[in-house]
Amino acid sequence: MRRPKSREFRKQQRVSEEEEINLLNSWIQFQPPDSGSNPMSLPPLPKNSPVGRLDDDDTYSRYAGASRFEQFPLSKKTKDALRESKFVVMTDIQRASLPHALCGRDILGAAKTGSGKTLAFIIPVLEKLHRERWGPEDGVGSIIISPTRELAAQLFDVLKVVGKHHNFSAGLLIGGRKDVDMEKERVNELNILICTPGRLLQHMDETPNFDCSQMQVLVLDEADRILDSGFKKELNAIISQLPKRRQTLLFSATQTKSIQDLARLSLKDPEYLSVHEESVTSTPTLLKQIVMIVPLEQKLDMLWSFIKTHLQSKTLVFLSSCKQVKFVFEAFKKLHPGIPLKCLHGRMKQERRMAIYSEFCEKRSVLFSTDVAARGLDFNKAVDWVVQVDCPENVASYIHRVGRTARYKSDGKSVLFLLPSEIQMLEKLKAAKVPVHFNKPRKELLQPVSSLLASLLVKYPDMQHRAQRAFITYLRSIHIQKDKDIFDVMKLPIDEYSASLGLPMTPKIRFLNQKIKSKDVSTKSILVEPEDSDKETIFEVSRKKLDTVAFKDEETENDLLQLADTANEGEVKSSEIEEIIPATRVLKKKKLKINVHRPLGTRVVFDDEGHTLPPLARIADTQSGKEMLLDPEQKAEYYRRMRDDLKKADKEDKLIERQRLREKRIKQKMKWKAGNAEEDDQDDISGSEGDETVDRLHKKSKVYFDSDSDEGERNEVTGNARTSTGGVTLEEQEALALKLLNSMHS
Ligand SMILES: Nc1ncnc2c1ncn2[C@@H]1O[C@H](COP(=O)(O)OP(=O)(O)OP(=O)(O)O)[C@@H](O)[C@H]1O
Numbered sequence: 001m002r003r004p005k006s007r008e009f010r011k012q013q014r015v016s017e018e019e020e021i022n023l024l025n026s027w028i029q030f031q032p033p034d035s036g037s038n039p040m041s042l043p044p045l046p047k048n049s050p051v052g053r054l055d056d057d058d059t060y061s062r063y064a065g066a067s068r069f070e071q072f073p074l075s076k077k078t079k080d081a082l083r084e085s086k087f088v089v090m091t092d093i094q095r096a097s098l099p100h101a102l103c104g105r106d107i108l109g110a111a112k113t114g115s116g117k118t119l120a121f122i123i124p125v126l127e128k129l130h131r132e133r134w135g136p137e138d139g140v141g142s143i144i145i146s147p148t149r150e151l152a153a154q155l156f157d158v159l160k161v162v163g164k165h166h167n168f169s170a171g172l173l174i175g176g177r178k179d180v181d182m183e184k185e186r187v188n189e190l191n192i193l194i195c196t197p198g199r200l201l202q203h204m205d206e207t208p209n210f211d212c213s214q215m216q217v218l219v220l221d222e223a224d225r226i227l228d229s230g231f232k233k234e235l236n237a238i239i240s241q242l243p244k245r246r247q248t249l250l251f252s253a254t255q256t257k258s259i260q261d262l263a264r265l266s267l268k269d270p271e272y273l274s275v276h277e278e279s280v281t282s283t284p285t286l287l288k289q290i291v292m293i294v295p296l297e298q299k300l301d302m303l304w305s306f307i308k309t310h311l312q313s314k315t316l317v318f319l320s321s322c323k324q325v326k327f328v329f330e331a332f333k334k335l336h337p338g339i340p341l342k343c344l345h346g347r348m349k350q351e352r353r354m355a356i357y358s359e360f361c362e363k364r365s366v367l368f369s370t371d372v373a374a375r376g377l378d379f380n381k382a383v384d385w386v387v388q389v390d391c392p393e394n395v396a397s398y399i400h401r402v403g404r405t406a407r408y409k410s411d412g413k414s415v416l417f418l419l420p421s422e423i424q425m426l427e428k429l430k431a432a433k434v435p436v437h438f439n440k441p442r443k444e445l446l447q448p449v450s451s452l453l454a455s456l457l458v459k460y461p462d463m464q465h466r467a468q469r470a471f472i473t474y475l476r477s478i479h480i481q482k483d484k485d486i487f488d489v490m491k492l493p494i495d496e497y498s499a500s501l502g503l504p505m506t507p508k509i510r511f512l513n514q515k516i517k518s519k520d521v522s523t524k525s526i527l528v529e530p531e532d533s534d535k536e537t538i539f540e541v542s543r544k545k546l547d548t549v550a551f552k553d554e555e556t557e558n559d560l561l562q563l564a565d566t567a568n569e570g571e572v573k574s575s576e577i578e579e580i581i582p583a584t585r586v587l588k589k590k591k592l593k594i595n596v597h598r599p600l601g602t603r604v605v606f607d608d609e610g611h612t613l614p615p616l617a618r619i620a621d622t623q624s625g626k627e628m629l630l631d632p633e634q635k636a637e638y639y640r641r642m643r644d645d646l647k648k649a650d651k652e653d654k655l656i657e658r659q660r661l662r663e664k665r666i667k668q669k670m671k672w673k674a675g676n677a678e679e680d681d682q683d684d685i686s687g688s689e690g691d692e693t694v695d696r697l698h699k700k701s702k703v704y705f706d707s708d709s710d711e712g713e714r715n716e717v718t719g720n721a722r723t724s725t726g727g728v729t730l731e732e733q734e735a736l737a738l739k740l741l742n743s744m745h746s
Helices: 002-024 057-064 076-084 092-102 117-131 149-162 180-189 197-206 223-227 229-240 259-264 296-309 322-334 350-362 395-402 424-431 450-459 461-479 494-500 510-517 615-624 626-630 632-681 688-701 730-745
Strands: 107-110 142-145 170-173 192-195 217-221 247-252 271-274 287-293 315-318 341-344 366-369 385-388 412-418 437-441 561-565
Touching: 057 092, 076 117, 076 149, 092 107, 092 117, 092 247, 092 271, 107 117, 117 142, 117 149, 117 217, 117 247, 142 149, 142 197, 149 170, 149 192, 149 350, 170 180, 170 197, 180 197, 192 197, 197 229, 217 223, 223 229, 223 247, 223 259, 229 259, 296 315, 296 322, 296 412, 296 450, 296 494, 322 341, 322 366, 322 450, 322 461, 341 350, 385 395, 395 412, 395 424, 412 424, 450 461, 450 494, 461 494, 461 510, 461 632
Parallel strands: 107 247, 107 271, 142 192, 142 217, 170 192, 217 247, 287 412, 287 437, 315 366, 315 385, 341 366, 385 412
Antiparallel strands: 437 561
């Protein structure tokens, strides 16, 4: 009951003060009511002050030429915070948008990445609520929506810095946080919400009495992303619950001009401010952008070589799926490149995601990421390199990814690996005013990694699963791309790619089976067979002799990348690309190694035609006989049972691997205990307790896991309970299979 009264009171108060407030325009000495001062007794107007409402064109033009925050009619609290944070001179987008935003107009703001768009909407939000004398009991006054959690957290940090002298309450509402109940209790007390669309909608749907009917300013950061189809449903639902009378601010480096998109937001006579539209380039001027043609099967070699030759750089690597990120990160980590590696993707727990983000801000390292890190993130301005291993889905995505470096006044570099079949991307970049240098790598610095990966996959069976998943998801990501001019999964050298990940055999790709069957010409056919003399030069982009110019920077000596032809920027012809010499399949050179330590039951068996057979298939073959397989019904039954057996065998393999890991951990624990026991021995000669512990540990090590549990999650069960959970030993498994086959045979 207190709230309506309070709003009513404020309304009356506003009416009575309107003239004065309008004149003062809250630009100095204004104390909000909750600071303890009497709101009715505003300080007198300073003489000759630049007074006047900001919502008339006269006043707008008065401030349009201002270049420093100090010159703007902002509240003292905002000004103080800006000055303390060393924000003195405004950037182009701030200078262009602030006068309009402070007048209460709707804005569509577009400016290059790293050009200060965040302050261009945080300041108007603070000023609007400040002028409205917004207090805790007024509830939600502004909602700022960001497409990703990390970006939302970053915006929250900026808000805390610039709004530190104000008395507003603000909340960060993002998915993946467990304290949603606590949020529900407090969300109505918050004045500024910074949120991701999903979490905001969750509160709108679930939080009792969640009220944003008084909201004044709605901000969409990375507006084109939030308005695109991925967030369509959420955004429509959100908009339907917001008051129509509001100010709406949309910002992005790649702004949408789609009438349909904008219509959904019911903008009122918006100002379209694209401050860099006339600029020669659509990317930051201090950004050096390189494109290299890298065949799919050599991407990891190239990435590995890049990392090894840029150990002093902070590098952000983009891959197209979580599973690729996981695989490349885990595999490279095991190979110890000599620089810390990190990974970031949407499947990680939120706390971990935030921790990785902060760590990467602080330390020189290589961060492998999906597009969760593509937009808005400002890693302390210090990313040296952005490496796009997989081609972005479109030019906008390219611009945002490279925009993680060369922010504000810093410089930066980026490199994009393009497949020969993705050459059309160059045309699109050129059309979008993205200046790229076409480079070829220095082959003497290349360090192939595929054979190392193959060994890794033998040593760590779980890595094989990761590699398979990475393989499939990459192909799927290409398959589902909309832009078929660039992405064509049928042009990919699938077997070679599989081998380059270290996989012994190409995994089955169900979604492509039909297509692949009908594919009679592989991509190899479009590649020209190299002449003998060229056979080793697998990374030559063209056989044409080009004058090569070294890329001049502090890392020139070690630089893997070589500028092929500066005059050739973005103008590589497809005919040249077709001359790329195909790589020899890595596995051909690899010596066959037999791993005697491989766990029982995991040996790969091949049939006469070279196809892999599951462990039990061989037994089936010897036990069954061909006649039985000729009968269709029996055959179907046989296959069904065989499938069940294979599932069991697969579970068994997983179980063994988990057990192996667990035993390894226990051994380590024992070692550690033994170390401690040695120390203890000096005081306690009997040492019996230590022995008991070891014994206990031994007993404990005989555990079975429920193989249906999620990856990484284990449900331990005791030996007695194992049959009830489906845990069986390998011997039992094989005996069962034999029994089954015998019974079928008889
Ligand atoms: N007026 C200013 N003076 C000094 N530094 C500024 C100013 N405005 C912004 N910056 C700094 O510039 C960097 C980039 O700003 P911001 O993150 O707002 O860019 P952006 O345009 O939103 O980029 P993106 O398009 O990638 O989201 C930040 O580190 C920010 O602190």
